[in-house]
Amino acid sequence: xxxxxxxxxxxxxxxxxxxxxxxxxxxxxxxxxxxxxxxxxxxxxxxxxxxxxxxxxxxxxxxxxxxxxxxxxxxxxxxxxxxxxxxxxxxxxxxxxxxxxxxxxxxxxxxxxxxxxxxxxxxxxxxxxxxxxxxxxxxxxxxxxxxxxxxxxxxxxxxxxxxxxxxxxxxxxxxxxxxxxxxxxxxxxxxxxxxxxxxxxxxxxxxxxxxxxxxxxxxxxxxxxxxxxxxxxxxxxxxxxxxxxxxxxxxxxxxxxxxxxxxxxxxxxxxxxxxxxxxxxxxxxxxxxxxxxxxxxxxxxxxxxxxxxxxxxxxxxxxxxxxxxxxxxxxxxxxxxxxxxxxxxxxxxxxxxxxxxxxxxxxxxxxxxxxxxxxxxxxxxxxxxxxxxxxxxxxxxxxxxxxxxxxxxxxxxxxxxxxxxxxxxxxxxxxxxxxxxxxxxxxxxxxxxxxxxxxxxxxxxxxxxxxxxxxxxxxxxxxxxxxxxxxxxxxxxxxxxxxxxxxxxxxxxxxxxx
Numbered sequence: 001x002x003x004x005x006x007x008x009x010x011x012x013x014x015x016x017x018x019x020x021x022x023x024x025x026x027x028x029x030x031x032x033x034x035x036x037x038x039x040x041x042x043x044x045x046x047x048x049x050x051x052x053x054x055x056x057x058x059x060x061x062x063x064x065x066x067x068x069x070x071x072x073x074x075x076x077x078x079x080x081x082x083x084x085x086x087x088x089x090x091x092x093x094x095x096x097x098x099x100x101x102x103x104x105x106x107x108x109x110x111x112x113x114x115x116x117x118x119x120x121x122x123x124x125x126x127x128x129x130x131x132x133x134x135x136x137x138x139x140x141x142x143x144x145x146x147x148x149x150x151x152x153x154x155x156x157x158x159x160x161x162x163x164x165x166x167x168x169x170x171x172x173x174x175x176x177x178x179x180x181x182x183x184x185x186x187x188x189x190x191x192x193x194x195x196x197x198x199x200x201x202x203x204x205x206x207x208x209x210x211x212x213x214x215x216x217x218x219x220x221x222x223x224x225x226x227x228x229x230x231x232x233x234x235x236x237x238x239x240x241x242x243x244x245x246x247x248x249x250x251x252x253x254x255x256x257x258x259x260x261x262x263x264x265x266x267x268x269x270x271x272x273x274x275x276x277x278x279x280x281x282x283x284x285x286x287x288x289x290x291x292x293x294x295x296x297x298x299x300x301x302x303x304x305x306x307x308x309x310x311x312x313x314x315x316x317x318x319x320x321x322x323x324x325x326x327x328x329x330x331x332x333x334x335x336x337x338x339x340x341x342x343x344x345x346x347x348x349x350x351x352x353x354x355x356x357x358x359x360x361x362x363x364x365x366x367x368x369x370x371x372x373x374x375x376x377x378x379x380x381x382x383x384x385x386x387x388x389x390x391x392x393x394x395x396x397x398x399x400x401x402x403x404x405x406x407x408x409x410x411x412x413x414x415x416x417x418x419x420x421x422x423x424x425x426x427x428x429x430x431x432x433x434x435x436x437x438x439x440x441x442x443x444x445x446x447x448x449x450x451x452x453x454x455x456x457x458x459x460x461x462x463x464x465x466x467x468x469x470x471x472x473x474x475x476x477x478x479x480x481x482x483x484x485x486x487x488x489x490x491x492x493x494x495x496x497x498x499x500x501x502x503x504x505x506x507x508x509x510x511x512x513x514x
Contacts, residue, residue: 004142006063006135007055008039011048011079012095013071018043024124029132030396035139037063045074052083062090063138064131068119069096069103077107084112089141091134095119154329187334194302194330195223198323202276202316204304210243211300219243219301240264243301246279252320253277254313258305272306278320280327302327347421349399350406358420358428362478365418365430369472376432377439379467380485381409381446383425384497393457400456408453412446436469436502443467443500451498462498464489469504 008025012018018041025039042048048067055062065083069076080092092113096104104116114134121127191209199207208224210233221231235244242263246253255261256274265271279301302323310316345357353361362378369376383405390398402425409427413419418430431439443465450463466489470481488503495501 003034003036004061004139005036005038006061006138008037008064008066008131008135009048009052009055009062010039010041010066011043011045011071011076012041012068013043013045013073014068015043017068021121021124024121025128025131028125028128029135035135037135045071045079048079049082053086056086061138061142062087064093064134065090066093066095066131069094075103077103077112080107080113089138091115091138093117093130093134095121151333154332158325158329187331190330190334191223194327195225198302198326199225199304201319201323202304203308203310204276205306205308206271206304208303209300210303212247219247242275242277243279243303246277247299247301250279252279252317252324254316254320256310256313272308274307274310275303275305276307276316276320278302278304278324278327280324282328282331300327300331347406349403350409350421351403352406352410352427353418353420355420355422358418358422358430359478361418362430365432366470366476366478366481369470370474373472374433375469375472376430377434377436377467377469378481378485379429379431379439379443379465380422380482380489381427381429381463381465382489382493384462384464384493386425389459389461393459397457397459401459401461404453404455405450405461408450409446412442412449431467436504439467440500440502447498447500464492464497465500466490466492467500467502471505 008029010018010021010025012021022039022041029037029039040051042051045067052062052065065080065087067076067079071079074082076094076096080094083090084092092115094104094107094113094116096116097119101116101118104113107113108116115130117127117130194209195207199205206224206226208221208227208231210219210221210231212218212235213220213232217235219233219235221227233239233241233244235248240263242253242255242261242265245251245263254276255263258265258271258273258275279299281299345353347354365376368374383402386398389401402421405427406421409419409429413429414432416432420428422428429443431442434442447463447465450461453461455461466485466487468481468484468488470476484503488501491503492499492501
């Protein structure tokens with residue numbers, strides 16, 4: 001997969017300033033492997049307009065345009081307005097002195113530019129961060145635009161398919177009517193509709209949905225209206241169950257008489273006399289972290305059985321083929337939406353939840369804990385002397401250390417727990433259930449693992465940990481919970497760092513001592 005290349009155009013009639021900006025940007029602009037940038041420095045605005053037109057004609061993507069406001073031939077705002085005709089989506093940053101601030105604010109309010117930076121630039125580190133964030137924002141917009149286009153493409157294909165089947169109006173009308181109800185973006189709602197609504201078209205009593213597991217070696221049941229056990233079927237060459245045959249051979253199977261079928265059935269006695277097996281492909285995605293995905297194309301199977309008065313096989317197969325498209329398109333739409341939503345929930349550096357979503361989880365957990373009388377624990381984890389790492393090794397290595405630390409925290413937590421980056425080098429861990437001494441043991445194992453881990457540049461870390469419990473007596477609050485956790489963290493720092501301390505009420509302390 002080729003890296004995505006974006007262009008940054010810098011315009012200023014002061015060539016000495018351009019040279020200093022060139023040294024600052026080229027030495028500091030680094031991105032993930034999937035993004036590359038080329039920075040162009042131009043001193044003449046008309047040459048700048050010509051150059052941007054040339055890039056556009058070559059189908060290159062201009063992510064950021066930076067321009068000085070005070071230029072003899074053309075102001076920066078005028079250049080922004082002219083360049084917007086050919087490069088409407090680029091992020092525009094104006095360099096302006098104090099005297100032109102009002103013009104810059106006017107331009108932002110009228111959507112001529114996105115941001116201004118005061119000139120002269122005293123802090124190139126901060127300026128580079130602004131430009132990097134602008135490139136990342138442009139990149140996210142491009143990804144979303146591609147995702148939206150993919151959704152539109154699938155919807156168009158679905159509409160075209162519906163047109164082709166109008167001759168079979170009875171089946172087509174039912175499916176088209178049902179398809180409108182599928183226009184949901186919540187994945188759970190889409191899966192519920194598949195199980196509850198689709199079987200009615202075929203007069204099927206039972207339905208179950210299986211998706212290919214992440215390792216690609218088995219089918220995992222994700223929804224069913226009659227199976228209660230979490231079934232998982234291994235993919236083997238000799239497995240002759242109908243859903244395995246359907247997904248291996250990528251074909252719809254319609255069986256009016258189960259007893260006469262050459263297949264091995266799961267729960268055969270409960271399935272009635274007939275069944276329909278519909279395999280489908282959700283889409284070819286390249287996001288290995290998605291909960292449903294793999295980069296070869298996600299496969300699934302919808303099983304429907306106990307069918308009363310099955311229609312003609314040709315009509316059933318035709319309708320099943322239409323359902324197959326609906327399954328793939330709607331699950332894909334939900335997944336794409338889920339991927340977009342994930343960007344708003346996750347800390348971009350560590351991959352953990354961010355502070356905002358953690359507080360939402362915490363509020364809900366407090367409400368649940370109050371209603372059901374089930375306490376939970378909150379831990380604050382703070383890296384000791386992290387400023388020394390940044391000062392000694394630089395912020396880039398500091399970020400790599402935090403990223404690695406995020407992986408360790410994620411690996412140490414259970415699926416039911418919530419771990420988040422709370423800010424800077426501080427992390428929080430919401431731990432469900434468990435006695436105090438067990439939770440302390442978990443946190444001590446984490447602290448020891450971090451202490452023994454060798455981070456980039458052979459850096460060794462220690463963390464201080466404070467932990468407390470949420471009490472369900474109606475008197476506890478989030479503020480008091482954080483206050484106790486902070487006090488425990490302060491105690492750990494005050495006791496020499498690299499320690500785990502707990503702040504509890506007297507009765508819990510007594511129980512812990514016993």
